[in-house]
Amino acid sequence: MNGAHNVNDINLLAQQQQQQNRVKIGIRNWQNATVQDVINFLSRNTRIAVMDAIVQGPLVMGYVQSRADADALLKWNGIRFAGNNLKFEILDDAAGGAGTNSTITLLKNFLYKRYNTQTKMLDLANLHADPDLVQKGLFSSISTQSKMFPALMKLASKEPQLVVESVNLSNNNLKDISGITTLAQTFPHLKNLCLANNQISRFRTIEVWKNKFKELRELLMTNNPITSDKLYRSEMMRLFPKLVILDNVVVRDEQKLMSIYSLPMKIQPYFFENNEIGSSSTDFVTNFLNFWDADRVQLLGLYTPQSQFSLSVDSSIPPSSVSESDQNPSFGYYLPHSRNISKVSSEKSIEQRLSMGAEAISNIFRALPKTKHHLQDMPNEYSVETITYPQVSGFIVTLHGFFEEVAKPDVDTNNKSSTGRSRRFNHSHNASNNRLSKKSFDRTWVIVPTGNGVVVASDLLTVRPFAANAWVNPAQQLQQQPPPAPHIDPMNPNINALPPTVGMGAIGMDMPPAAPQPAVSVPAISMPAVPSAPPTLQIPPEVQARLNPMQLQLLIKLHLETKLNAEYTYMLAEQSGWNYEVAVKGFQNSASNIPREAFIQ
Amino acid sequence: MNRYGGRAGNFGNSGSNSGGSNSRSQIAELFVKKVLTHLDDTDPSKFHQFLGLFNPNGCKVIINATPFAQPTLFLEQWETGVTQTQHALTAVDYHVIPGSNSVVFNVNCKVRFDEGGRDRAGQDASIQQQPQHSQQPRNALNRTRPLWGSYFGVSLQMVVEERVLSNDTNGTILAFNYNMVYKPDDSLMKIH
Numbered sequence: 001m002n003g004a005h006n007v008n009d010i011n012l013l014a015q016q017q018q019q020q021n022r023v024k025i026g027i028r029n030w031q032n033a034t035v036q037d038v039i040n041f042l043s044r045n046t047r048i049a050v051m052d053a054i055v056q057g058p059l060v061m062g063y064v065q066s067r068a069d070a071d072a073l074l075k076w077n078g079i080r081f082a083g084n085n086l087k088f089e090i091l092d093d094a095a096g097g098a099g100t101n102s103t104i105t106l107l108k109n110f111l112y113k114r115y116n117t118q119t120k121m122l123d124l125a126n127l128h129a130d131p132d133l134v135q136k137g138l139f140s141s142i143s144t145q146s147k148m149f150p151a152l153m154k155l156a157s158k159e160p161q162l163v164v165e166s167v168n169l170s171n172n173n174l175k176d177i178s179g180i181t182t183l184a185q186t187f188p189h190l191k192n193l194c195l196a197n198n199q200i201s202r203f204r205t206i207e208v209w210k211n212k213f214k215e216l217r218e219l220l221m222t223n224n225p226i227t228s229d230k231l232y233r234s235e236m237m238r239l240f241p242k243l244v245i246l247d248n249v250v251v252r253d254e255q256k257l258m259s260i261y262s263l264p265m266k267i268q269p270y271f272f273e274n275n276e277i278g279s280s281s282t283d284f285v286t287n288f289l290n291f292w293d294a295d296r297v298q299l300l301g302l303y304t305p306q307s308q309f310s311l312s313v314d315s316s317i318p319p320s321s322v323s324e325s326d327q328n329p330s331f332g333y334y335l336p337h338s339r340n341i342s343k344v345s346s347e348k349s350i351e352q353r354l355s356m357g358a359e360a361i362s363n364i365f366r367a368l369p370k371t372k373h374h375l376q377d378m379p380n381e382y383s384v385e386t387i388t389y390p391q392v393s394g395f396i397v398t399l400h401g402f403f404e405e406v407a408k409p410d411v412d413t414n415n416k417s418s419t420g421r422s423r424r425f426n427h428s429h430n431a432s433n434n435r436l437s438k439k440s441f442d443r444t445w446v447i448v449p450t451g452n453g454v455v456v457a458s459d460l461l462t463v464r465p466f467a468a469n470a471w472v473n474p475a476q477q478l479q480q481q482p483p484p485a486p487h488i489d490p491m492n493p494n495i496n497a498l499p500p501t502v503g504m505g506a507i508g509m510d511m512p513p514a515a516p517q518p519a520v521s522v523p524a525i526s527m528p529a530v531p532s533a534p535p536t537l538q539i540p541p542e543v544q545a546r547l548n549p550m551q552l553q554l555l556i557k558l559h560l561e562t563k564l565n566a567e568y569t570y571m572l573a574e575q576s577g578w579n580y581e582v583a584v585k586g587f588q589n590s591a592s593n594i595p596r597e598a599f600i601q
Numbered sequence: 602m603n604r605y606g607g608r609a610g611n612f613g614n615s616g617s618n619s620g621g622s623n624s625r626s627q628i629a630e631l632f633v634k635k636v637l638t639h640l641d642d643t644d645p646s647k648f649h650q651f652l653g654l655f656n657p658n659g660c661k662v663i664i665n666a667t668p669f670a671q672p673t674l675f676l677e678q679w680e681t682g683v684t685q686t687q688h689a690l691t692a693v694d695y696h697v698i699p700g701s702n703s704v705v706f707n708v709n710c711k712v713r714f715d716e717g718g719r720d721r722a723g724q725d726a727s728i729q730q731q732p733q734h735s736q737q738p739r740n741a742l743n744r745t746r747p748l749w750g751s752y753f754g755v756s757l758q759m760v761v762e763e764r765v766l767s768n769d770t771n772g773t774i775l776a777f778n779y780n781m782v783y784k785p786d787d788s789l790m791k792i793h
Contacts, residue, residue, distance in 0.1 A: 044632055077616065211787075215787055221755065237727060241716070241718055241789055242789070250728055251726050251727060251728055252726040252728060253726045253727075253728055254725035254726075256720075256724075256725075257718075257719070257726035259682060260684055260718060260719065260720050260725070260726060261684075261716075261718075261789050261790055261791060262790065262791040263665070263682070263683060263790065263791070263792045264678045264682035264683065264793070265664040265667045265678070266663040266665065266667065266792065266793060267665040267780075267792045267793060268665060268666035268667060269666065270656065270666060271663055271666035271667070271668060273661070273668070297768065306699050308696045310696070311694075312692045312693070312694040312707065312709070314691045314692035314709040315691075316689075316691040316692075316709075316750070317713060318711075318754055318783050318784045318785075319751040319752050319787075321751050321785040321786045321787040321788075322751075322754075322783045322784065322786070325783065339694050340627065340692040340693065341626045341627075341630050341632055341690060341693050341694060341695075342690050342691070342693045343692070347624050347626065350626050354696070383666065383780065383782075385663055385666055385778050385780065387661050387663065387776055387778065389701075389760065389776070391698070391701040391702065391703045391760070391775070392698060392700075392701045392703075395653055396705070396758065396760070396776070396778075398758050398778060398780075399754070400756055400780065400782050440783070442707070442709065442756040442782065444705065444707050444758050446696075446698060446705055450646055457698055458696040458698055458705055460694055460695075460696060460705065460707035462692055462694070462707060462709050462755075462756065464691075464692075467754065467782075467783035468754065468783065469782060469783060470754070470781040470782055470783050470784040470792065471665075471666075471780075471781075473793040512732050595740060
């Protein structure tokens, strides 16, 4: 059909199976000799082999190795043979494509036939004995055989429905694993692998799997010569650090292993010392960053003459194995202001780079690039901890996350004529240091509530190269796409309702927050930062008072997802340890056993 | 030796720097390094020294947004449940908050873990097949050198009594907020 498509097909085909690669051609004006004569003649003169030739009407029909051969053959049009000019044509261009597709379909069907959804096992044992594969000629030669496994693996990696935890490759006459190394790319998180009844005899071949299969828990290699080696057990344990069972024998204490390879402090995105500061701090942070992005001057009212701000650049590059990490960050706008005392050695600079009072703070604010934070639209990308700070009768909020740099700073300190600047700024300072990009940051505010607002006593900002955050579990994230429809943002964006010209009084949180938290069904306006529950979720006030905003939000999400009533939603949440994914899974697993009255009527 | 980079210095060493006595920012930096060194220490006998830094009358400890009621509980878990670590300081800043007698530290560092399969005490999880071969082959499993994994990113905030800046570290830490901010995909360590 369309040429590009076929070329792709043929390329794919070439990797998989040479036999299917061939192109059907026709030859005219050959009649003055035998078919064999024509073919011999072509082979001699054009070096192109025509295979499986048959006569059909005026044509000799046959196959050439590849599309390239077919095209080359066409260039010989008009060559003299037995008193005539031969004419070549490509008969069915789609033949190769169709062959590929049918092979792909065959292999795909085979994969699904050998996959067990229940056990998450892909059974690739004894491939030689599979009638479908043998009939299709996949074992007709060594070369097709060796290409089949990588092809299978490639196909398997493109099938998201195949969730494979176990692979069985027993009885495959494997002498080494060179034919099946791609298994590690396709299923890096494989838990169980069976290679029993093969002829694997040397460690060296398995060495390519070192640092792969980091989750491999069980390996079965019985009836391989390698198992009689003295070093067998220790080598296997070295190659697979999380191996627990080797040939049906427990080789590692699983509990101990888990404790070694996991932190007892599992990472969470939020910590609030109590509910009140939880809601006020999320509120504060949201409001603050909105103004920080839109108009920083508006924030100056939060800083007293004794307030301090400083910036610290952490220019260390994260390892390249940190996903999305920026390996070539630019800190040109920040470095002249960085008060990283582990890097800045001059005591004078350290002193100068601490801004105290609104005026000094205003100057440095204007010297930093303009930004956009995504607290509202990408709440998962942010993490916050809030603790009380009795020594100042206030609290400390620490926010971790990222921002985009959207424009150069109002005041560019780099372009100022270098009065008093050290000499290094006169050399090799180029614009690439000032490239705008995404940055990760950690920002800590010391906040002191006053009568009707707050004061920022201290504001410490770290800017560092962008990197994907540590607190989002990739598995969870995957499941959250697309996000559940009625998503309620924990960072209630009430600030959007405020005109930007409103004075600083408006940004202040009402501190202390209204004493006991009313029932959730109260409209959100009176309780900023508390998500408003749908009217069908009625949580008794005394229960609600014990919940933090994150828990409340989880309840709402669960309720909307499951349609369970408040009591059961709460039970589900509690039993699942306030983990949304666990809760939804638990709900799905036991949905049939849940009584009718558990649901909202 | 000085894996933290930057200027060398010994803890508790009184001012011998060119600028006369140690400045407050130098003391501040040394204090942070001291805390990180304690985190990396595998010697159980140093436990009480580390504990001695935390304020005995209430100190908030938060690790990866998990709160600990007592610094002791945190340190015990760190000693028993976390493999050997190596912290490298990448950024320090601090503000003395007027009128509060306290200092807020904002620290960034990176940390890597011993991924050789041994806990802090050097025990691994392997189950001895037969009671101790007298001649065990030398390989990765019985060497005691740590096998460092890739670095994790850490953001650490501390509230510390102001006297820490005059080199008095005893019982000064009032709050300790330690959170990982990025993680390498190739690490064997699970933090979820």
